[in-house]
Amino acid sequence: MDDSKKKISFIINPISGTQGKEQILKWLDEKLDKSRYIPEVIYTERAGHAVEIAALKAKEEAFAVVAIGGDGTINEIARSLVHTKTALGIIPCGSGNGLARHLQIPMDAKKAINIINEGLIDIIDYGKINDVPFFCTCGVGFDAFVSLQFSKAGRRGPLIYLEKTLLESLKYKPETYELEMDGSTLRYKAFLIACGNASQYGNNAYITPQATLNDGLLDVTILEPFTVLDVPALSFQLFNKTIDQNSRIKTFRCKTLRIHRSKQGVIHFDGDPMIMGENIDVNIIKRGLQVIVPKNVEKDSSNVLQRAQDYINGLKQINEAILEDITHTNRMILDKGKEQIKKLRKN
C-alpha cells in the first residue's frame, strides 16, 4: 500500500433527505482524487450505526470520515471524531444541512467532493446538551416538540417539516423557564429557546444568526410568546438572518447555560428529539473537532438576492402547506356536517 495516501471513509445514510445516493457514488468514483485518498464506502444499517463506524475509523487514525447525509448523520459521526486525529467531511445530503450551509460547503455533491479533494482542515467548537454532543443547534420548547413530531412523521423533507410546524404551532403552549447564564438568573415564558454553535437550523433558517463556530461561546435565542400578526416578520427575519432584531426575541451569548423547567420533556440536538429532565445544562467545548472546509469562503456568502430567494422559497412551501391544511380542514368540516345532517335525519 502507498503510505503517502490517506484513508478516507464515506458513510452513507440511505434514509437522509430525499435525494438518491447512487448518483453521488458515481460522482465519487469519477471525481475523488485517488492519488491522494484510499476510499471506502459504508452504508448505515440503522440509527446509531454511524457512531460505531466512525469510532472504529478514528481508532484506525483515518484521515477523515465523510458524512453523506444530513445533520443527524453528521452528529453521529462527529461525536466519535471529537478530540481525535480524524477529520469530519461533509457531502450534504439531508433535509436541512445546517452545519454544511454554515460552513459554506456547496449543496452540489460534485463541488463538495472537490472540497474533500483539496483537504483543507479547520478546527471548530462543538456543544453538549447534558451529555449529548451537538454541532449545529439544540434547544427546548416548540422546535424540540416539532422535531419529535417530525421523527414520527415517516416522510422526510423540508415541506413536510413546515407543514408539521404550522399545524402544531396552533396547539403549542409556551412554557416558563428559569435560565442561569454565567452567574445570572432570569425567568422567561418562551415559545422556544434555541442554542447555537452554528447559526442555523438548516435550510438557511437562521435562528442564532450571529453564532460562529470558533468563539468558544453559545448563542442563545429566546422566542417569547407571539401572535399570528408577528408571524410574517418572524419568518422573514428568520430567513433574512435578522431574527435577533425582532421585539419578540431575546438573544444572549454565554459560555454555559442551565435551563430549568417545571417538568421533564423533549429537547432536540441537531434536529433529533430526546426526552430529558427538568435541569438541562448546555455548554460549548472549544476547538474539539477537525472538519474539512472550503478554501474560499465569503464573509457572508448569502447575499441579498440569495436571501430573498430563500425567503420566497420558504413562503412558497408555507403557502403549499397552508393550502394542504385548509383543504384537509375543509374536508373535516364537511364530513362533520354530513354526520350531523345524518343524525338530524334519524331523529
Ligand SMILES: Nc1ncnc2c1ncn2[C@@H]1O[C@H](COP(=O)(O)OP(=O)(O)OP(=O)(O)O)[C@@H](O)[C@H]1O
Ligand atoms: N440505515 C438507517 N436506517 C434508519 N435510520 C437511520 C439509518 N442511518 C441513520 N439513520 C438515522 O436517520 C436520522 C436522520 O438522518 P439525517 O439527519 O442525516 O437526515 P435528515 O433528517 O434528512 O437531514 P437534516 O438533519 O439535515 O434535516 C439520523 O438521526 C440517524 O440516526
